[in-house]
Amino acid sequence: MAPFLTRLLKALCESSLRILLLFFVVLFRSCQFVCVRVLRAERRKSVSGETVLITGASRGIGRCLALEFAKHGADTIVLWGRNEEKLSSVKKEVEEIGTSRCHFYRCDVGDRQQVYRTIQKVQEDVGTITILVNNAGVVHGGTLLETKDDKIEETLRVNTLSHFWTTKSVLPTMIARRRGHVVGIASTLGLFALPGVSDYVTSKFSLVGFYESLAVELKQQGHRDVGVMCVCPGHTTTDMFKDLTTQSFSLTPQQVAEQTIEAVKTNQRRVILPRVMHLTWILKSWLPGSWMWNTLYVTGALKDMEKFCTKR
Numbered sequence: 001m002a003p004f005l006t007r008l009l010k011a012l013c014e015s016s017l018r019i020l021l022l023f024f025v026v027l028f029r030s031c032q033f034v035c036v037r038v039l040r041a042e043r044r045k046s047v048s049g050e051t052v053l054i055t056g057a058s059r060g061i062g063r064c065l066a067l068e069f070a071k072h073g074a075d076t077i078v079l080w081g082r083n084e085e086k087l088s089s090v091k092k093e094v095e096e097i098g099t100s101r102c103h104f105y106r107c108d109v110g111d112r113q114q115v116y117r118t119i120q121k122v123q124e125d126v127g128t129i130t131i132l133v134n135n136a137g138v139v140h141g142g143t144l145l146e147t148k149d150d151k152i153e154e155t156l157r158v159n160t161l162s163h164f165w166t167t168k169s170v171l172p173t174m175i176a177r178r179r180g181h182v183v184g185i186a187s188t189l190g191l192f193a194l195p196g197v198s199d200y201v202t203s204k205f206s207l208v209g210f211y212e213s214l215a216v217e218l219k220q221q222g223h224r225d226v227g228v229m230c231v232c233p234g235h236t237t238t239d240m241f242k243d244l245t246t247q248s249f250s251l252t253p254q255q256v257a258e259q260t261i262e263a264v265k266t267n268q269r270r271v272i273l274p275r276v277m278h279l280t281w282i283l284k285s286w287l288p289g290s291w292m293w294n295t296l297y298v299t300g301a302l303k304d305m306e307k308f309c310t311k312r
């Protein structure tokens with residue numbers, strides 16, 4: 001009995017110590033958040049006069065980003081996508097908002113040569129890109145064994161590799177002109193996994209790594225004038241995850257667009273939306289591994305994903 005009591009007492013002490021530490025970490029992070037907000041508010045950047053290229057701008061988050069950049073006075077907005085009819089309709093919407101010029105180009109971002117060719121054309125027609133928003137993405141849905149090899153490759157080409165090609169194309173000019181911003185739309189599924197979308201999750205975890213690498217690389221080389229930002233939104237009500245019936249904590253594409261532009265203006269590095277999703281860091285790194293699973297189970301997220309996959 002005595003060894004059992006000693007073990008129990010030890011476990012309780014360890015847990016209390018962890019909870020106390022957690023409390024201080026949360027307190028410290030909150031103070032840091034407030035200070036950074038106040039300091040950054042003084043150094044707000046404007047997007048007026050910028051030339052913005054948005055991939056995947058024919059609908060969803062990309063479309064809202066285009067409209068939002070127009071509202072904030074961007075000089076030129078370049079839309080990329082594959083559906084020209086939809087791109088043309090977004091162009092009209094952008095032009096109705098304000099004074100921004102708008103151009104659209106058909107480009108499959110999963111095709112490296114097409115990306116390089118189209119960027120060149122944009123630079124000839126429009127000029128230098130000063131803000132690049134890598135947003136285009138696809139999801140298929142299915143377990144690893146169910147997902148066809150070419151679908152896995154497509155997901156990685158569109159969701160991840162395209163960011164390498166577009167960024168490599170615009171970065172040299174941004175560095176030379178000491179002005180620019182590269183924004184990547186990743187996902188909260190770049191921070192934790194849900195079942196049934198392993199290729200998508202892999203593509204988004206890779207993006208989180210890509211933007212972190214890019215940021216430290218530019219900092220080390222002294223290119224502090226080029227901003228790098230990775231946005232990790234949770235479930236958003238667009239076509240992409242429309243079969244995912246999760247209602248709680250869902251975002252609208254409008255909210256994602258607004259907060260992305262606010263984050264560009266305040267030069268943030270990583271944006272996790274909604275803010276409650278920061279909890280996943282705690283769930284993953286501070287608490288036993290099963291807590292994340294239990295949260296997803298209790299909130300119904302696992303069941304929702306199962307339904308999402310069966311509808312595909």
Ligand SMILES: NC(=O)C1=CN([C@@H]2O[C@H](COP(=O)(O)OP(=O)(O)OC[C@H]3O[C@@H](n4cnc5c(N)ncnc54)[C@H](OP(=O)(O)O)[C@@H]3O)[C@@H](O)[C@H]2O)C=CC1
Pocket residue numbers: 055056057058059060061062080081082083084086107108109110135136137138158185186187188232233234235236237238239240241253
């Ligand atoms: N919806 C969600 O819950 C969340 C989405 N995200 C991410 O946000 C981004 C935008 O998603 P969302 O707006 O929801 O999705 P949508 O499905 O509504 O839009 C996807 C966009 O990507 C474009 N696209 C897809 N494949 C290609 C391709 N091969 N080449 C060029 N463009 C392509 C589509 O254009 P077209 O059809 O004209 O080619 C479309 O404009 C994605 O990266 C997604 O992973 C992140 C978190 C949550």
Ligand SMILES: CC1=C(/C=C/C(C)=C/C=C/C(C)=C/C=O)C(C)(C)CCC1
Pocket residue numbers: 186187188189192233234235236241244246248249276277279280295296299301
């Ligand atoms: C983890 C977690 C939740 C579920 C999140 C889900 C279901 C996210 C889906 C994200 C998607 C679909 C991203 C696409 O790119 C809850 C229930 C909010 C509670 C807090 C912790």
